[in-house]
Structures are given as C-alpha cells and as structure tokens.
Amino acid sequence: MADFEISKVQDPLPEQEAARDYWSGLDNFAGYARPKPWSTFMASRILSFSPSSVFEFGCNAGKNLAAIRERNSSVFACGVDVNAAAVRHGEQSGLRLAAGDERLLKIFPDLTFDVTFTVSVIDHVATPGEILTELARITRRKLLLLEPWLGEEGKVERNVNITTGELIDTTPYSYSWDYHRLTRQHLPGWQIEDEPYALQSNLGRFYRLYTLTR
Secondary structure (H helix, E strand, O other), rough: OEEEEEOOOOOOOHHHHHHHHHHOOOOOOOHHHHOOOOHHHHHHHHHHHOEEEEEOOOOOHHHHHHHHHOOOOOOOOEEEEOHHHHHHHHHHOOOOOOOOOOOHHHHHHOOOOOEEEEOOOHHHOOHHHHHHHHHOOOEEEEEEEEEEEEOOOOOOOOEOOOOOEEEEEOOOEEOOOOHHHHHHHHHHOOEEEEEOOOOOOHHHHHHEEEEEEO
16 A cells, blocks of 8 residues: 555635635634744754745744743744734744735845744645745745655645554645756756754654755
C-alpha cells in the first residue's frame, strides 16, 4: 500500500479561493500558538543569517515569530495570516501581525525584508508559483520554506496515519509541490538548497527545509 494518494489540481484558482475560506475559518488557533520544536529550529536558522528584518507568510498566531523575538528582540519580525482571529490572538502578545492573504504581499516594496519564510503554508495553496514570486520579490537575502515534498506534485487526498497504519483522508487543501521546479520556473537566478526536517505528523516525514538565496 502506498503512503499517500495524490490527484491533479484541476481548477487552481477556484480551489485557491476555497482553501482560503477553509483556513481563514478555523478556530483552533490557540493550539497553533503553543511553542513547537520547529519554531526553535527555524528561529535559530533564520537568526544565523544575522537579519535586521524578518517576515513570515502564514504566521497564524505567531509562535515562530515569538521564538525569533525571544532570541533576538532587536530583529524587526512581522507576519501575515489569512485567519483574522489567529492574528488577533497573536497581537495580544505584542507580535506584529496582520490579517490577509497573498494579495497583501503586493503592498510591500521590492527587497523589503532580509529574510522571509513559511512553515507548512505553501503546502496548503493551489497556486504556489504566484506566491513564491511575490515572496521572492520582497526578499533581500534568504527565503526559507519548511514544506513537504512527497515526490509527486498535486493535491494530497489520503495519507497513512503513522499511529494506526491506516490510509485516512488528508487535511483538506493539502498539496505536494516540487520546490526545485518552482524555483527554476518562477525565480530565475535564485539558488536553492534543501535538507530533511521531520515533523511529528502523518506527513511529517516528508518535510524538508528549502533555503533559497538571491
């Protein structure tokens, strides 16, 4: 039995709208605010580049940005997320957050931030090329993507539960994208490196950290 089932994305734009509605309406954001091992990992990696400014696309309630602030409060760190309730929750902790989606990226001038990053966000959008293009445009030095790659592109319909071994329905609007292909196609002149970084989740063993350099 295969570890997953993937289908082709037939209508990316309508699916992107449906995904936006789904993720903006979730109300379990308090769980997303709790510290996670990957928050520490990402904060350490990002700060190793000595940035003065950092931006997270898809920050939810901001736990990754909080990890950066805890380690170096002098870095200007901010983020945007489609879930307005999660953003309000994070703002209560003094984080610099805004509610919005990829269309909000257009308000930023070119090369606004030293480092931009995502953590399991591009894997929930049906039009990754457009978003990566905008993220690269506003990035001065490094673009980091902690995202899964299952070896095949498309919408992940079902996956193996790592606890039971059963094939179960995947979280709605989950995708597997080839970031090397996307970089070649949408970010000419950028260099990309990747390394494995396993998460404790059903699709966690497929995650990799992609480091893109201008």
